[in-house]
Amino acid sequence: MVESPSVNMPSTTPLAPASPLTALAAVSRAVASARLVALGPAARLVFRGREAAIGPAGEAFGVALPREACRFNAAGGRFAFWLGPDEWLLLAPGAEPAPLFAAIEAATTGLPHSLVDVSARSTGIEVAGEKAAFVLNQGNPLDLSLGAFPVGMCTRTIFHKAEIVLVRHAPDVFHIDVWRSFAPYVWELLEDARRELA
Amino acid sequence: MLIITCPWCGARPEVEFRYGGEAHIARPADPSALTDQEWADFLYNRTNPKGLHAERWRHIHGCGRYFNALRDTVSDFFVTTYKAGEARPDVDASSGGSK
Numbered sequence: 595m596v597e598s599p600s601v602n603m604p605s606t607t608p609l610a611p612a613s614p615l616t617a618l619a620a621v622s623r624a625v626a627s628a629r630l631v632a633l634g635p636a637a638r639l640v641f642r643g644r645e646a647a648i649g650p651a652g653e654a655f656g657v658a659l660p661r662e663a664c665r666f667n668a669a670g671g672r673f674a675f676w677l678g679p680d681e682w683l684l685l686a687p688g689a690e691p692a693p694l695f696a697a698i699e700a701a702t703t704g705l706p707h708s709l710v711d712v713s714a715r716s717t718g719i720e721v722a723g724e725k726a727a728f729v730l731n732q733g734n735p736l737d738l739s740l741g742a743f744p745v746g747m748c749t750r751t752i753f754h755k756a757e758i759v760l761v762r763h764a765p766d767v768f769h770i771d772v773w774r775s776f777a778p779y780v781w782e783l784l785e786d787a788r789r790e791l792a
Numbered sequence: 793m794l795i796i797t798c799p800w801c802g803a804r805p806e807v808e809f810r811y812g813g814e815a816h817i818a819r820p821a822d823p824s825a826l827t828d829q830e831w832a833d834f835l836y837n838r839t840n841p842k843g844l845h846a847e848r849w850r851h852i853h854g855c856g857r858y859f860n861a862l863r864d865t866v867s868d869f870f871v872t873t874y875k876a877g878e879a880r881p882d883v884d885a886s887s888g889g890s891k
C-alpha cells in the first residue's frame with residue numbers, strides 16, 4: 595500500500611453526511627395542507643434478535659421494543675419501530691450512533707442477535723397537514739384512515755417504486771424513512787402529488 | 793388490487809408481496825440415499841394443481857417474513873394464510889378465511 599502524501603494536504607474538518615434532499619428542499623413550495631420537511635441526521639440501528647436479547651436491547655436503548663406488529667414505542671425523543679417479528683429500527687434523531695451501538699452491544703453480549711448501524715443508509719421526510727394522507731396515497735396503496743392506520747403505527751411499505759418505512763406520529767403527521775438514493779425520487783413524487791394543493 | 797393477509801401484518805396490498813413457490817416441500821434428510829428420479833422430483837417436480845394450492849409468499853415490502861397461503865389457482869382467491877412451520881389448514885375452496 596502506498597503511503598498517502600503528507601505534504602500539500604489541506605487541513606480538514608470531519609465530513610458531515612450531506613442530506614440528499616438539501617437542494618430539493620431549498621426550492622420547495624410552502625403548501626400548508628401538505629408540508630414537506632427534509633429531516634436532519636439521526637442515529638439508525640437495525641436490531642434483530644431472539645427472545646432473550648429483545649428486552650435488554652430495549653433497556654439499553656431507552657425505549658422498550660414493541661412486540662405488537664406494526665407499532666412503535668417512543669421515549670426521550672427516541673423511537674423503536676417494529677419492522678418484523680424479530681426486527682426493529684431504532685431511531686435517535688440528532689444522536690451519534692456509536693455510543694448507542696456500544697451500549698446495546700454491551701447489554702446483549704452472549705445473546706443471539708444482530709445489530710447494524712444503518713445511520714447513513716436512509717434519510718427522513720416529514721409529510722404533515724390535513725392532506726398528508728391524501729398526498730401519500732398517490733403512491734402508497736395502504737388504507738391510511740385512522741381506523742386502519744392509527745397514530746402509533748409504523749410499517750415497511752412502498753411509495754411508487756421505492757420501499758419506505760411509513761410512520762404515523764399524529765393524525766396529520768407522517769414520517770417516511772427512505773434509502774438515500776431513493777430520497778429525491780420520493781421527494782419529487784410527493785411534490786408532484788401536492789401540486790394541486792395551493 | 794388483490795389483498796393478501798400477512799399472518800403478522802394483516803390485510804395488505806398485493807404489490808408488497810413476492811411469490812415463493814410451492815409450500816411444504818421438505819429437503820430429503822439423506823439425499824445420497826435417493827434415486828436420481830426421487831432427487832429430480834424434489835428439485836423440479838411440483839404438484840401444479842387446478843384448485844387449492846399451498847404456496848409460499850414473502851411480505852418483502854412489509855415485515856419481510858415468509859408465510860404460507862392456500863390459493864385457488866382457478867379463481868386466484870386466497871382461502872387462508874398461515875405462518876411458516878404450521879401445518880396446512882384442512883379447508884376447502886369454498887370456506888371463508890382471509891381473502
Ligand SMILES: [Zn+2]
Pocket residue numbers: 798799800801802851854855856857
Ligand atoms: Zn407482514
